[in-house]
Amino acid sequence: MLLVIAAFAVLLLMGMPVAFAIGISGALFFVQNPELPFTIPVQVTVSQTQNFALLAVPLFIMAGNFMNRSGITERLLDLASILTGRLRGGLAQVSLALSALMGGVSGSAIADAAMQTRMLGHEMVRRGFTRGFTGGILAFGATLTPIIPPGIGMILYGTIGQVSIGRLFAAGFIPALLLWVALATTVWWTAAKRGYKPEREKSPAAAEVGRALIAGIWALLFPVFLLVGLRMGIFTPSEIGAFAVVYALLIGVLVYRRLKLRGFVEGLESSLADVGAVMFLIALSAIFSYGIVMERLPEAAAGWVTxxxxxPWLVMILIALLVLAIGFFVDATVLIIMLTPIFLPLMRQLGADPVHFGIIFILAATIGNFTPPVGAAMYAVCSILRCPVGEYTRESLPFLGAVTLVxxxxxxxxxAVLFLPNLIFG
Incomplete structure (x- = not known):
């Protein structure tokens, strides 16, 4: 298995797409073990895609693409500006509020970071924010996205680890609020040192806040409908993904009347590309995972940690720090797919709650999207802003510290993690 892991690292360093690096290196395990039929890689790849629970992934991706084209984003931006524009830090605070509000819409940290950078990034630079600071807050603000329903990472973790996706959805709200407070405090502290001004000079009137809330109410109710549907037993996680698609279409076509035929076709095209990338990665990861199970790496890792x-709390910290370190080189989706079967059984063995561990694990894995050398969200943000990676990295350190502390x-x-799941699901 050492050859497989070494090959995976070398292929990544060569710049090979992650899915191919996983599939090729995983296939080497069967080359090393010729007694295993070479039909197994094909079988496990196909069977990995037959998991019914994974149907929620493409459905939520499609729902997010349709909602982004339905006019919801602009209304949420107005609401975010009204709620936080008076705070020191101006558009940086607005971007954090928008990330919190957008979490239930996009479901993807990378998509959220890229979208906000296109919407707010150049305007922030024009108003005096450095490119590094702008990129840092727009990227790290997206850490709220994967733990606000319907985060794709939660669906993957819950499906692979047989953990209630409904409880995971409910568990994300309070940690997301704590992340928001930590990042907003960091922005306020930096803005005070550098003289960044608020976006608005006066606090908004109650009527203005009310109008903005009404305009964005359909997006704000979306995660609520998801939790109610799961709690009442109306939907399974896969079925609620189909509901999300229908909901996005109805809001875009009948309520806001912004989703036209062209936007519908563009949403389908974007969804096809996104779903293809994610599912291809999930399918090929089965080849890699087969070797991990055969070599009993989960038991070895458990023995090493114990x-x-x-x-339990010290083991959880060690795992979080390890995932943070690996995340500097491996994509968050890959980490969740590959490491859940290794670490979750260990935490269950030690008596830890799988939902509590899941939120910490998903957050730790997500940070890799925003850090060099392979952070996909980092490169998306830096490309749009034309910001050097070195400047971005230097200015992002306070945000990295804030997220790590949370x-x-x-x-x-x-x-704080289990209060809402216990309240809603018992």
């Missing part, structure tokens, strides 16, 4: 300590804090605050 050899250091058997204290993740470590959640280890000791399981009640």
């Amino acid at each position: 050899g250091i300590t058997q204290t 993740i470590l804090g959640l280890v000791f605050l399981p009640g």
